[in-house]
Amino acid sequence: MDLQQAALKWKRNAEAGAPNWHGDERRFCDALAKFGLSPAQCQSGIGARYQQGIQSEGQQGFAQAIAQTNPERWARRYLEGISR
Numbered sequence: 762m763d764l765q766q767a768a769l770k771w772k773r774n775a776e777a778g779a780p781n782w783h784g785d786e787r788r789f790c791d792a793l794a795k796f797g798l799s800p801a802q803c804q805s806g807i808g809a810r811y812q813q814g815i816q817s818e819g820q821q822g823f824a825q826a827i828a829q830t831n832p833e834r835w836a837r838r839y840l841e842g843i844s845r
Contacts, residue, residue: 782824807843807845
């Protein structure tokens with residue numbers, strides 16, 4: 762799977778999952794391991810930022826943001842985020 766396919770998959774899954782959104786930092790970091798980011802790296806970087814985000818954003822706000830997000834922008838920002 763390339764990054765463009767991952768971005769489109771993210772968009773589909775995020776839209777479908779928005780009604781069930783709950784946020785789970787551990788599962789998020791476990792999923793990033795598929796892209797080569799260790800759980801420890803994730804939890805000290807992007808995972809911590811993810812946790813802050815899910816604490817500050819409610820389910821409805823999340824669904825609205827997903828609906829407005831361009832998958833290409835997501836892919837670019839995803840790469841920026843994991844490279845911090």
